[in-house]
Amino acid sequence: MARRALTTTAAAFAVTAALLLTACGGGDDSSSDDIKGAGNSSNSPSAPASPSAGSDxxxxVTKLPSSFQLTFENWTSSDPVEQAVLNDAKEEVRAGYAAIIANDPDSEAVAFYDTEGVRGQTKEWIKTYTDKNLTVIGELPVFAPKVNVAKDGKGASLSYCTDETRAKTRDRKTGKMEGNPAGTNPYVSYSVSLAKSEQGVWQNASVHSERGGCSK
Structure with a gap:
């Protein structure tokens, strides 16, 4: 269920993202309820997303079904610029899983939160699920965010972790559910660089993931 590694090639990215897919046979779902938001220590997957502070x-608006609970723990900052980064980064994560669940690799929401250079690689990650007729279910906590904004205010870096212990994939046709293979470290760390668009949206410019790179 690891999202992706976008620092090198799309192929390398797909391999990293497929660790849970190997165990689960993939990962993809086509229902949608709520899959976004920017809140405190935990966000309900059924609550609509909050717009980034200070932006018109x-x-x-992306949605997730109750069958996939994507929660964000302590995604808050007293600094309004950092909070804006956290809000948009969170929306990008939610948009990606919403696209898997909706069976929509060409998601407009994903395109909104990704720079042009990253969009194609995110699409390939989504297709590692949708091409195998899979969806995601269960729970995926996203925690320990750390954000740094560049002095010029045009770029930022973000790191965070996920816990795949209770996350699974489900075959849309057979209903078969699978989790990570036995012995797989469920924790995945992410390092993201973001760029502020002319419209004031913080978009993902690169993503790198490392399984076992953090713990809870």
Missing amino acids: VKRP
């Missing part, structure tokens, strides 16, 4: 840009 109309952001897409």
Whole structure:
């Protein structure tokens, strides 16, 4: 269920993202309820997303089903710029899983939160699920965010962790559910670089993931 590694090639990215897919046979779902938000220590997957602070840009609304609980722990900052970064980064994560669940590799929400250079690689990650007729279910906590904003205010870096212990994939046709293979470290660390668009949206510019790179 690891999202992706976008620092090198799309192929390398797909391999990293497929660790849980190997165990689960993939990962993809086509229902949608709520899959976004920017809140405190935990966000309900059924609650609509909150727009980034201080922005009048109309952001897409993504939804997740109750069968996939994507929660964000302590994604808050007293600094309004850092909070804006956290809000948009969170929305990008939610948009990606929403696209898997909706069986939509060409998700407009994903395109909204990704720079042009990253969009194609995110699509390939989504397709590692959708091409195998899989969806994601269960629980995926996203925690320990750390954000740094560049002095010029145009770029930022973000790191965070996920816990795949209770996350699984489900075959859309057979209903078969699978989790990570026995012995797989469920914790995955992410390092993200973001760029601020002309419209004021913080977009993912690169993503690198490492299984076992953090713990809870």
